[in-house]
Amino acid sequence: MAESRTANLDGLRMHYLIEGDGPLLMLLHGWPQTSHCWRRIIPGLAEHFTVVAPDLRGYGLTDKPTVGYDKRTMAADIRALARSLGHTTLTLAGHDRGARVAHRYALDHPAEVERLVVMDIIPTREMWRRFDMTTGLALGTWHWVFHLQPDLPERLASADVRGYLGYFFEKWTVRRAELDVEEYFKAFSRPGALRAGFDDYRASFPHDAEHDDADWEAGRRLEMPVLALWGSAGLPSRVPVLDIWRDYARDVTGAEIPDCGHFLAEERPDVVLAHLRDFLPR
Numbered sequence: 553m554a555e556s557r558t559a560n561l562d563g564l565r566m567h568y569l570i571e572g573d574g575p576l577l578m579l580l581h582g583w584p585q586t587s588h589c590w591r592r593i594i595p596g597l598a599e600h601f602t603v604v605a606p607d608l609r610g611y612g613l614t615d616k617p618t619v620g621y622d623k624r625t626m627a628a629d630i631r632a633l634a635r636s637l638g639h640t641t642l643t644l645a646g647h648d649r650g651a652r653v654a655h656r657y658a659l660d661h662p663a664e665v666e667r668l669v670v671m672d673i674i675p676t677r678e679m680w681r682r683f684d685m686t687t688g689l690a691l692g693t694w695h696w697v698f699h700l701q702p703d704l705p706e707r708l709a710s711a712d713v714r715g716y717l718g719y720f721f722e723k724w725t726v727r728r729a730e731l732d733v734e735e736y737f738k739a740f741s742r743p744g745a746l747r748a749g750f751d752d753y754r755a756s757f758p759h760d761a762e763h764d765d766a767d768w769e770a771g772r773r774l775e776m777p778v779l780a781l782w783g784s785a786g787l788p789s790r791v792p793v794l795d796i797w798r799d800y801a802r803d804v805t806g807a808e809i810p811d812c813g814h815f816l817a818e819e820r821p822d823v824v825l826a827h828l829r830d831f832l833p834r
Contacts, residue, residue: 553571553595554569554570554571554591554594554595554598554603554605555569555570555571556568556569557569557570558613559633559636559637561629561632561633561636562632564609564614564615564617564620564629565614565615566606566607566609566614566615566629566633567587567606567607567612567613567614568587568604568605568606568607568633569587569590569594569603569604569605569606570602570603570604570605570637571594571595571598571602571603572594572597572598572599572600572601572602572603573598573602574600574601574602575600575601575602575639575641575642575643575666575833576601576602576604576634576637576639576641576642576643577597577601577602577603577604577642577643577645577832578604578605578606578630578633578634578642578643578644578645578654579593579594579603579604579605579645579646579650580605580606580608580630580644580645580646580647580650580651580653580654581605581607581608581611581646581647581648581649581650582646582647582648582649582650582651583611583648583649583749583752583753584717584720584736584740584749585611585647585648585736585815586607586611586612586613586735586736586739587605587606587607587612588612588732588735588736588739589647589815589817589818590605590817591732592817592818592821592825593817593821593824593825593828596825596829597825597828597829597832600832600834601643601832602637602639604633604634604637606629606630606633608626608629608630608649608650608653608752609621609625609626609629609748610744610745610748610749610751610752611739611745611748611749612739616742616743616744616745616747616748617748618747618751621748621751621752621754621755622755622759622760622763623652623653623655623656623676623755623760623763624656624660624759624760624763626653626656626752627653627654627656627657627660627661630644630653630654630657631657631661631664640664641664641665641666642664642665642666643665643666643667643668643669643832644657644658644665644667644668644669645668645669645671645828646669646670646671647671647672647673647815647816647817648671648672648673648814649752649753651669651670651671651672651673652673652676652760654668654669654670655668655670655675655676655774656760656763658774658776659767659772659774662774662775662776665776666776666833667776667777667778667779667831667832667833668774668776668777668778668779668801669778669779669780669781669828669831670778670779670780670781670797671780671781671782671816671817671824672781672782672783672786672787672788672814672816673782673787673788674788674791674793674796674797675764675796675797675800676756676760676761676764677761677764677765677768677800678796679693679696679756680756680757680761682791683696693787695720695753696753696756699749699750699753699754700753700754700756700757702754705746705750706746706747706750709746710746713737713740713741713746714737717733717736717737717740718733718737721733721736721815724786724787724813724814724815725813725814725815725819726783726784726785726811726812726813726819727811727812727813727819727820730815730818730819731815731818731819732818773800773801773802774800774801774802775801775802775803776803777803777805777831778797778801778803778804778805779804779805779806779827779828779831780793780794780797780804780805780806781806781807781808781809781816781824781827782806782808782809782816783808783809783812783813783814783815783816783819783820784808784809784810784811784812785812785813785814786809786812786813786814786816787814789808793806793808794806805831807827809823809824809827810823
């Protein structure tokens, strides 16, 4: 069973789950979730890896500072955690916002990332490039622009945390009963949690966009093997996911997870685990 721990990373107290022994495999959750989303995946991976699932900056039991939500800083948090555990190389698997942190880590420190798994996303740069009325509605990403607004999302969502988050858990899932939504309602009811989650989105533009554009213009692409997974009813299911990722990485494989919405690790943990076992070295 995964052990719950806390690391002090230059003043940021980061909560994480850890189980197993071997090469480091870091699992990064998205919004509006926490490390809890990986609970059904961790035991099967811990047979061959040291599996670590942190609560990202601002999420869960990790501190919620008012700054540092650009993906470069959030990736640096994860790198500091890996080093605190004695690892200089790792495999990264991220879902949703966590996949964006993992993507940035792999761009900033390519020699340290052995393999990369991205779940139910396309690159942030492509999200902004393709954002219009049609794709915004098709990809279910209208909330990106809403979350960018200062103060307003917190004011409205705090009046009904369960109602606001519950909308996404309802709209973005196929196998809704598999999600432990009560855990997430509790997590985002903590002081600062809603604001921090929205700050994660607010960093997407202009900060993350500037970093992503700079890498693109410099010709930087991911060199390590990349696995892209998405749900058959997931957010990017209406766009050519693999073709898009192949513009950003040299070696991309992937698969659509059937009978699945956005929350892959909770909706179809057995299928996700099988894909990870096939992709990861033993």
